[in-house]
Amino acid sequence: MDFTPTEAATDLQKLTADIVDRISPAERVAELESDRAPIDQRLWSELAGAGLLGLAAPESADGADLTTLETVAVATELGRGLARVPFGPHALAGVPLLAAHASDDLRSALLAAAVAGEKVLTAAVEEDGNFDAAAPRTVLDDAGLTGVKVNVPFAAAADVLLVVAAGSAGPVLAAVPADRPGVTITESVATGLTPVYLVEFDGVDVAPTEILDGGAATVAQALDLLRLAVSADQAGTVAAALDATAEYAREREQFNRPIGSFQAVAQRLADGYIDVQALSLTVTQAAWLLSGLAETEDGETTAAVETAKFWAAEAGHRVAHTTVHVHGGVGLDTSHPVHRYFLRAKQNEFTLGSAPVVLDELGDLLTVKA
Incomplete structure (x- = not known):
């Protein structure tokens, strides 16, 4: 399995970062949250205009499709920016499910409009x-x-x-x-x-x-894609939170020394780095298998997704708390960007299954395989 990002995924991640920085910076996100806006319409329109909502629409003739890896790269970057858009359920799950399993009438009515962002x-x-x-x-x-x-x-x-x-x-x-x-x-x-x-x-x-065709198999695929979407968003969220925490630890001084030089703080940051890398790699593994780029045994893809969701919960919990603890009083300020990373990470931790839930499912899956 190759964990090197594809050239397309790298380019799309940079494009997404540019769009988020320009359209929906931290101040804009805070305003939308305060207004309880149902969606960031400006960002959504920009993502649609850049073609990012339809990355998973094409179907590969040979069964190997890189678009899951590329869509995950976009979802991760949107997580970094705490984007207020339903990219995961729409573009990473909904669009490919419609493309693969919708009736001709449903596909004709929805797919093009979903790719264009006209239907959410x-x-x-x-x-x-x-x-x-x-x-x-x-x-x-x-x-x-x-x-x-x-x-x-x-x-x-x-x-x-x-x-x-x-x-x-x-x-x-x-x-x-x-x-x-x-x-x-x-x-x-x-x-x-x-x-x-x-x-x-x-x-x-x-x-x-x-009604989409495929019955239980389509439902299982939908759950895999939705959990991968949450995990990808979490990967971006915790990576951005850790970056902000490391920068703060370099700049904040106590006793005439940066707090990052103290062993206890350095150890928390090192543990956070391991968590962020573990989540990133398991998300990549799940995306790789869902892309059909490797032969898999029954249940292997779902096991990879559940492993990623487990790390989304574990890494989200630990990195979120490290972020708040290292920032001290600043981290407790609900208006500060790092506290919003804490809140997003906690919500992602429990969405579509907490760590005990997915571990229980993963245990059952591995038991059946054994």
């Missing part, structure tokens, strides 16, 4: 007290779609919700317009200040053409 996609997966995507409590039957989803990102800005539900033959993934009768969207308070919502479905009509 998000995913409604999690349920309160029940995270088993293979056995959702939300039901799709003759009476329509009924159930409740929690922690749905950017739902108020979304045009289409990709909903995991229990169908007659097992779990399915359906593309449901957010404004369809029977859909109720209520804002929730989230740790990381990223807009998330509770979404209720009450007998919502879903056409057969709005």
Whole structure:
């Protein structure tokens, strides 16, 4: 497995950094958070104009597609900037799922508009007290779609919700317009200040053409992509937090010495560096396998994604706390950028499964393989 970034991924990461620095610097993000904006529309339009929302739309003829690696590179850079856009559920998960599994009618209606940023996609997966995507409590039957989803990102800005539900033959993934009768969207308070919502479905009509093909396999692929998206965002978040903390430790002096020269601080920063590298490498590994660039055994790709999500939780927890502790009183200032990195890292830690949840799933997967 080659962990060297592709030339395209490196170029796209630089392009994304330039766009974020120009369109959505820290002051802009703070303003959007204060206003509880459902999305950073200016940044979203710029990403669409640069072609970054459709990186995963093409289908490779030989089954090996580098676009997952490239899309992950963009998602990581957006995490660095705490971008207030649904890039992960839209571009890393939604677009490739539509390209591969949507009916001709659905693909014609949505895919081009999603690539252009004219239609916003998000995913409604999690349920309160029940995270088993293979056995959702939300039901799709003759009476329509009924159930409740929690922690749905950017739902108020979304045009289409990709909903995991229990169908007659097992779990399915359906593309449901957010404004369809029977859909109720209520804002929730989230740790990381990223807009998330509770979404209720009450007998919502879903056409057969709005159900993606593949059943349980498509649901599993969706969960892998969504977890990879969260992990990529976390990789950028903790990397930026550690960079800011290292810079502060070099500049802040006590007893006429930079605090970074004290052993206890240096050890915390060194541990943080290991965490950031571990998360980055496991995200790259998962993206590589999802790209189809290596032959895999049953469950190997999902195991790689769950490993990345575990590190997203562990690294997020440790680096976030190191950031606050080393910054001292500054780190406790809720208006300071480093505290917002702390909040985003904590939200990513628990989104789509905390460390114990994914370790339990990973253990079951490895047990079955053994």
